[in-house]
Amino acid sequence: MERILNYINGKLTEPASGQYLENFDPSVGQVYGEIPDSDQRDVEKAVEAAKESFPEWSSKSNEERSRVMIKIADLIDENLERLAKAESKDNGKPLKLARAVDIPRASSNFRFFATGILHFASESHLMDGAINYTTRTPIGVAGCISPWNLPLYLFTWKIAPALAAGNTVVAKPSEITPMTAFLLSELCIEAGLPAGVLNIVHGLGPKVGQAIVEHQDVPLISFTGGTATGKGIAATAGPMFKKLSLELGGKNPNIIFADCDFDKALRTSVQSSFANQGQICLCGSRIFIERSIYDKFRDAFVERVKNLKVGAPMDETSNLGAVVSSSHMEKVLSYIELAKEEGGTILAGGERVVLDGEFSNGYYLAPTVIEGLDYNCRTNQEEIFGPVVTLTPFDEEAEVLQMANSTPYGLSATIWTESLTKAHRTAHQLKCGIIWVNCWLVRDLRTPFGGMKQSGVGREGGWEALKFFTETRNVCVKL
Numbered sequence: 190m191e192r193i194l195n196y197i198n199g200k201l202t203e204p205a206s207g208q209y210l211e212n213f214d215p216s217v218g219q220v221y222g223e224i225p226d227s228d229q230r231d232v233e234k235a236v237e238a239a240k241e242s243f244p245e246w247s248s249k250s251n252e253e254r255s256r257v258m259i260k261i262a263d264l265i266d267e268n269l270e271r272l273a274k275a276e277s278k279d280n281g282k283p284l285k286l287a288r289a290v291d292i293p294r295a296s297s298n299f300r301f302f303a304t305g306i307l308h309f310a311s312e313s314h315l316m317d318g319a320i321n322y323t324t325r326t327p328i329g330v331a332g333c334i335s336p337w338n339l340p341l342y343l344f345t346w347k348i349a350p351a352l353a354a355g356n357t358v359v360a361k362p363s364e365i366t367p368m369t370a371f372l373l374s375e376l377c378i379e380a381g382l383p384a385g386v387l388n389i390v391h392g393l394g395p396k397v398g399q400a401i402v403e404h405q406d407v408p409l410i411s412f413t414g415g416t417a418t419g420k421g422i423a424a425t426a427g428p429m430f431k432k433l434s435l436e437l438g439g440k441n442p443n444i445i446f447a448d449c450d451f452d453k454a455l456r457t458s459v460q461s462s463f464a465n466q467g468q469i470c471l472c473g474s475r476i477f478i479e480r481s482i483y484d485k486f487r488d489a490f491v492e493r494v495k496n497l498k499v500g501a502p503m504d505e506t507s508n509l510g511a512v513v514s515s516s517h518m519e520k521v522l523s524y525i526e527l528a529k530e531e532g533g534t535i536l537a538g539g540e541r542v543v544l545d546g547e548f549s550n551g552y553y554l555a556p557t558v559i560e561g562l563d564y565n566c567r568t569n570q571e572e573i574f575g576p577v578v579t580l581t582p583f584d585e586e587a588e589v590l591q592m593a594n595s596t597p598y599g600l601s602a603t604i605w606t607e608s609l610t611k612a613h614r615t616a617h618q619l620k621c622g623i624i625w626v627n628c629w630l631v632r633d634l635r636t637p638f639g640g641m642k643q644s645g646v647g648r649e650g651g652w653e654a655l656k657f658f659t660e661t662r663n664v665c666v667k668l
């Protein structure tokens with residue numbers, strides 16, 4: 190059994206309760222470790238440590254903070270293989286994906302904000318008879334809460350800008366995938382991050398997460414997770430006037446116009462549907478195809494999907510690994526049943542995959558393609574967050590925009606067309622925070638990241654993140 194610990198005030202510590210939760214390896218469906226079942230007492234200690242370390246950390250020069258953070262990034266790089274294996278085992282994702290995407294991105298997050306802070310500047314406004322200058326200064330203890338789908342990637346996406354801006358942090362990774370956050374705490378100790386600057390408390394959302402959100406000494410909360418959880422967090426943090434960043438669910442449209450580069454659209458759509466077993470908030474789960482190429486695209490897409498290999502995460506030839514948990518697998522399967530009840534036809538997948546030997550109890554699902562559903566049925570409106578996509582034909586641009594915009598979500602969208610004018614025109618009418626044209630998941634960390642409607646509040650990335658993690662003060666001086 191691998192037992193992990195909290196990271197509080199620079200030390201790896203047992204939870205106050207002395208109790209531990211089971212941690213599952215989804216590839217075999219068995220418990221392989223234990224994680225602290227922390228509670229409000231551990232959060233209290235973590236906030237205390239973060240408060241105490243704030244004056245010193247926030248008054249360090251940007252260069253000093255940057256140096257430690259770059260050391261952490263270097264250590265992540267040096268431990269790439271170990272971290273990738275841990276991420277894959279904890280989450281079920283293919284090892285090659287963790288090695289190519291998750292872990293390198295975690296190191297990039299640290300490096301990006303460690304260098305970004307050196308170039309962060311604020312404005313001044315000269316007016317008749319006076320000059321204004323604006324300052325952006327660290328706030329205090331930031332609460333950072335992240336989900337299970339891209340564990341270290343999203344955890345560091347919050348922690349790095351918070352620390353770079355001079356805040357101290359109390360962070361909670363998902364209890365479903367806590368392992369790489371624990372390994373990060375060891376790397377922070379090795380890098381010489383001062384005690385109390387980053388504290389990581391493991392445990393359940395309603396206990397640990399809630400205790401962070403409602404703590405009066407945590408004035409800002411950065412949360413990524415489900416829309417229902419975000420709503421609850423907003424209800425707690427709102428009346429306390431906390432600064433709040435919410436990155437929530439999605440139900441993203443992938444729009445294929447007849448004048449697209451067919452092969453590119455096809456190849457990338459397979460990826461944008463099933464990467465990470467469809468468990469990326471940016472996956473395009475509703476594919477809209479212009480009717481004149483509907484049959485051709487559908488047949489070619491289904492053929493490719495049937496050739497995807499569902500296999501053990503460590504197997505380098507696997508395209509899809511296991512989904513994250515047994516309950517998540519059941520949830521996805523229940524949506525496939527719902528799709529059938531709603532009149533959908535399963536063109537590929539639609540069931541659990543049982544692998545041989547030690548993997549026979551793992552949580553594997555076949556990549557699933559469904560057609561014949563109304564755009565406004567539940568399957569097409571609710572987030573499934575698994576390897577399931579629907580295909581829907583359209584005739585007119587206005588029609589596809591209406592269908593694409595019809596969900597309560599507005600995170601991302603993808604458009605495939607060779608017409609420049611059509612690409613810009615449709616991009617401007619989609620109610621989504623992130624739009625890709627003729628590509629998917631191409632990320633520049635300087636760009637604003639976040640969603641409209643129930644996909645979130647605020648934006649992360651680049652200056653947006655540094656602005657979120659600082660307090661703005663304007664000083665007006667009479668000349």
Ligand code: NAD
Pocket residue numbers: 334335336337338339343361362363364392393394395397398399400402413414415416418419421422436437438439469470572574600640644645
């Ligand atoms: P979740 O909302 O169940 O959990 C997210 C985190 O919140 C976990 O650490 C959890 O322990 C914690 N939590 C749960 N209850 C809490 C409470 N009452 N107070 C404080 N914290 C609490 O989400 P999940 O199932 O881990 O992740 C999947 C969801 O995340 C999907 O909806 C997906 O779309 C979304 N997501 C969004 C983005 C984005 O950038 N918009 C990125 C990745 C995932």
